Amino acid sequence: MLTEFDLIQRYFTRSTPDAVLGVGDDAALVRVNEHMELAISTDMLVSGTHFFADADPFLLGHKALAVSLSDMAAMGAQPRWAILALSLPEVSEVWLEKFSAGFFALANEHRVGLIGGDTTRGQLNICVTIMGEIPHGKALRRSNAKVGDDIWVSGKLGDAALALAHLQERVQLTATEFSTCVPSLHQPTPRVLLGLALRDIAHSTIDISDGLLADLGHILKASRVGAEIFFSAIPISSAMQSMHDKKLIQQFILAGGDDYELCFTAPKTQRTKIEKLSLRMSLPLTPIGHITAASGCIVHAQNGQPIHLEKSGYDHFR
Amino acid sequence: MLTEFDLIQRYFTRSTPDAVLGVGDDAALVRVNEHMELAISTDMLVSGTHFFADADPFLLGHKALAVSLSDMAAMGAQPRWAILALSLPEVSEVWLEKFSAGFFALANEHRVGLIGGDTTRGQLNICVTIMGEIPHGKALRRSNAKVGDDIWVSGKLGDAALALAHLQERVQLTATEFSTCVPSLHQPTPRVLLGLALRDIAHSTIDISDGLLADLGHILKASRVGAEIFFSAIPISSAMQSMHDKKLIQQFILAGGDDYELCFTAPKTQRTKIEKLSLRMSLPLTPIGHITAASGCIVHAQNGQPIHLEKSGYDHFR
Numbered sequence: 001m002l003t004e005f006d007l008i009q010r011y012f013t014r015s016t017p018d019a020v021l022g023v024g025d026d027a028a029l030v031r032v033n034e035h036m037e038l039a040i041s042t043d044m045l046v047s048g049t050h051f052f053a054d055a056d057p058f059l060l061g062h063k064a065l066a067v068s069l070s071d072m073a074a075m076g077a078q079p080r081w082a083i084l085a086l087s088l089p090e091v092s093e094v095w096l097e098k099f100s101a102g103f104f105a106l107a108n109e110h111r112v113g114l115i116g117g118d119t120t121r122g123q124l125n126i127c128v129t130i131m132g133e134i135p136h137g138k139a140l141r142r143s144n145a146k147v148g149d150d151i152w153v154s155g156k157l158g159d160a161a162l163a164l165a166h167l168q169e170r171v172q173l174t175a176t177e178f179s180t181c182v183p184s185l186h187q188p189t190p191r192v193l194l195g196l197a198l199r200d201i202a203h204s205t206i207d208i209s210d211g212l213l214a215d216l217g218h219i220l221k222a223s224r225v226g227a228e229i230f231f232s233a234i235p236i237s238s239a240m241q242s243m244h245d246k247k248l249i250q251q252f253i254l255a256g257g258d259d260y261e262l263c264f265t266a267p268k269t270q271r272t273k274i275e276k277l278s279l280r281m282s283l284p285l286t287p288i289g290h291i292t293a294a295s296g297c298i299v300h301a302q303n304g305q306p307i308h309l310e311k312s313g314y315d316h317f318r
Numbered sequence: 319m320l321t322e323f324d325l326i327q328r329y330f331t332r333s334t335p336d337a338v339l340g341v342g343d344d345a346a347l348v349r350v351n352e353h354m355e356l357a358i359s360t361d362m363l364v365s366g367t368h369f370f371a372d373a374d375p376f377l378l379g380h381k382a383l384a385v386s387l388s389d390m391a392a393m394g395a396q397p398r399w400a401i402l403a404l405s406l407p408e409v410s411e412v413w414l415e416k417f418s419a420g421f422f423a424l425a426n427e428h429r430v431g432l433i434g435g436d437t438t439r440g441q442l443n444i445c446v447t448i449m450g451e452i453p454h455g456k457a458l459r460r461s462n463a464k465v466g467d468d469i470w471v472s473g474k475l476g477d478a479a480l481a482l483a484h485l486q487e488r489v490q491l492t493a494t495e496f497s498t499c500v501p502s503l504h505q506p507t508p509r510v511l512l513g514l515a516l517r518d519i520a521h522s523t524i525d526i527s528d529g530l531l532a533d534l535g536h537i538l539k540a541s542r543v544g545a546e547i548f549f550s551a552i553p554i555s556s557a558m559q560s561m562h563d564k565k566l567i568q569q570f571i572l573a574g575g576d577d578y579e580l581c582f583t584a585p586k587t588q589r590t591k592i593e594k595l596s597l598r599m600s601l602p603l604t605p606i607g608h609i610t611a612a613s614g615c616i617v618h619a620q621n622g623q624p625i626h627l628e629k630s631g632y633d634h635f636r
Contacts, residue, residue, distance in 0.1 A: 002409050004437055011418040012402065016431035019399060028433035030399055030449075033351035040433065042447060044403040046440030081337060081348055084330065085362040085445045091320050100329040113334035115346035115358065119322055122364030123441040127403045129360055131348075 025142050025222075026074035026207060029134070037139060039132045041071035047124035052167075057095045059186040060126070061102025066190045067209070068130035069110060070260040073195030074207040076140040077132030081115045082107060085129075087122035110192060140198060140205035140264070145223035149203055149265035149291040152274060154191050154283055156235045157212055159184035161256025162243070171248065177239035188260040194285075197277055198264055205264040211255035213297060213309065216263055220297060227297040229289030231307055254299060255309055265291055343460050343540075344392035344525060347452070355457060357450045359389035365442035370485075375413045377504040378444070379420025384508045385527070386448035387428060388578040391513030392525040394458040395450030399433045400425060403447075405440035428510060458516060458523035458582070463541035467521055467583035467609040470592060472509050472601055474553045475530055477502035479574025480561070489566065495557035506578035512603075515595055516582055523582040529573035531615060531627065534581055538615060545615045547607030549625055572617065573627055583609055 002010070008023060016022035020029035020037055027041035045064055047053045065082060072079040084103070107114060112130070159181035165171045166178050173181070191207070198205055204223060206215045212234070220227055234253055243249050266274060271287070278285035299307040320328070326341060334340035338347035338355055345359035363382055365371045383400060390397040402421070425432060430448070477499035483489045484496050491499070509525075516523055522541060524533045530552070538545055552571055561567050584592060589605070596603035617625040 002411065007409060007414065007437060008435070011414045012432060012435060012437075014422060014432060016399075016433050018429075018431050019433045022431065022433045023435065028399070028401070030433065032354075032356065036350075038350065038356075040399075040401060040447075040449070042401045042403045042434060042436050042445070044405055044436045044438050044440075044443070044445060046405050046438055046443070049405075049438055049440050081334075081346070081358070083346070083358060083360045083447060085360045085447075087362055087364050087367075087443060091325060093320065096325065096329045104332060111336075113336050113340065114330060114332060115334050115337045115340045115348065116360060117326070117330060117341065118360050118362045118445075119325060119330075120362050120364055120367055122362075122367050122443060125362070125364070125405060125440060125443050125445075127360070127362060127436075127443075127445040129358075129401060129403075129447040131358070 026071040037134045039075045039077035042129040043067045044127040057098035058102035061099040062106050062187050064126045064128050065103050065106045066188050068128040069190035070207040072132040073191045074205050076195045076199040077134045079110050079112045079132040081131045082112050083129040084117040085127040086119045087125040138199045142219045143222035145204040145219050145225050145265040145291050147291055147293045150287045151265050151289045152287050153263050155261040156237045158240050158252035158256045159237050160258035161252040181239045191262045201270050202264040202266045208259040208261045208263050211257050213254045226292040226294040230300050232302045233288045235284050235286045344389040355452045357393045357395035360447040361385045362445040375416035376420035379417040380424050380505050382444045382446050383421050383424045384506045386446040387508035388525040390450040391509045392523050394513045394517040395452045397428050397430045397450040399449045400430050401447040402435040403445040404437045405443040456517045460537045461540035463522040463537050463543050463583040463609050465609050465611045468605045469583050469607045470605050471581050473579040474555045476570035476574045477555050478576035479570040499557045509580045519588045520582040520584045526577040526579050526581050528575050531572045544610040544612040548618050550620045551606045553602050553604045
């Protein structure tokens, strides 16, 4: 069975001599003038796959744009313009009112203009294309991680997967615990400002949308390096700390999708700068391991043993 | 009940001070350097709405890109880069192989690079975003038609609607007739070269995707003018000529969607240039009427009486 990445590689990856960067990073890059590149990315959210059909339309409007803004963050791009294609099973003015309010609330916060789109009838499907600007050569690519780099993550990991598991009745959280982790699932904060700040600090960056190991894996593959990470160093929420099923915790933290935090690698010489940045942004930035010359990613448990997961990340076709 | 255009106007049109042109034309325009603007457009094609679920994937790959290229043509833009988001009910390698072959055959013809995308699981949904370049100020907008302009169309109109009606068994064509009109439906030719040539000739341009009257209506509304057109002047195919149901013919020609020809307005002084262009491109370019100061669009039948249609164009939500 083809994975999503094999599928893209086999059928949709051709050389693109006129682009700075084609298929295979968080965004594509095209050169638009002497000084600037444009980063372009698209994300399709489908009812039943990415969200429940009865999802709150305000939150859905927020999330549809947040997911795209997160791609801009992962490139170090300043988001500028968005395009929205929307397939709707029916026209509900209440739904549209709330959806557009959620979308524009986040768009206004980031001064992103909605400049075009398409609407049609069909299963609820939201496709946002976003464009952002990056000074020439400053994009944070997946392919530039260097041996010896620290590996950092922003925020706390696994809460979106934990909240989803609660909604699916696979785990049971208290109301308080659920309320602390559900915003990660329904109203993620794209780390745009962090991405901009990392332009001159990080070697490589990715957003954690498919799960930490899967997304870090993309950096390792593109950079032809390996990694060691320390499970106990990964920042988690108090809701996650309250969980008892060790295997499940590992799954949520290492392979839970939808986190939209950034994972980045940076030389050790940048540690102080990153710590100051974390304070200035009031956003946890935590070193969780380092880049190695050996291939593959080893996750050390607290007892020193390596952790093996059954499923290392989200794949729509597996 | 909201129309598609009301819906866009009410919920998704906000001021976009950072763009040259926002929601409401065939593409948005953003300024990227001193000399150039970027035209960006997105189109979403949904199984069951825009095509049959068992549609030939090669033709679908062609059409998904053709529809977007047609938007570039309508702006006078040189298409450069495409992004493809794809929602698939299952992974069929045969389907993907053919779909991508159809997509890339047309992309290569126009030297358009596929630079990014997204794949996910769901009802078959194809969303193509395309970007093209236009010298600053040269875009062919809907809003620039002038009183006295001739109204021109490229190619022959209504064949896509006629072929669809045959497939839906609403009309019966001979095999020969069907074979002459079905390419308009399944393998439309985007008029990219015509769009480029019209940059210095036309006042306003639109592609006929929703039907002649609906799309010309967008020009009239945006330009605050009216039009008179002469039904018998509209170029049609021999398959259409063989039809007997007068009402149905009018419907196909005036309101049939999916034609992807260009409708443009140009001053009378450009007639010779346009006729030469038609010869050079081996593409019929036909004057069908003119722009008037009075609002609305009058269609004159051969007998001089005005033609009234029940439904003037395609709207996904009506």
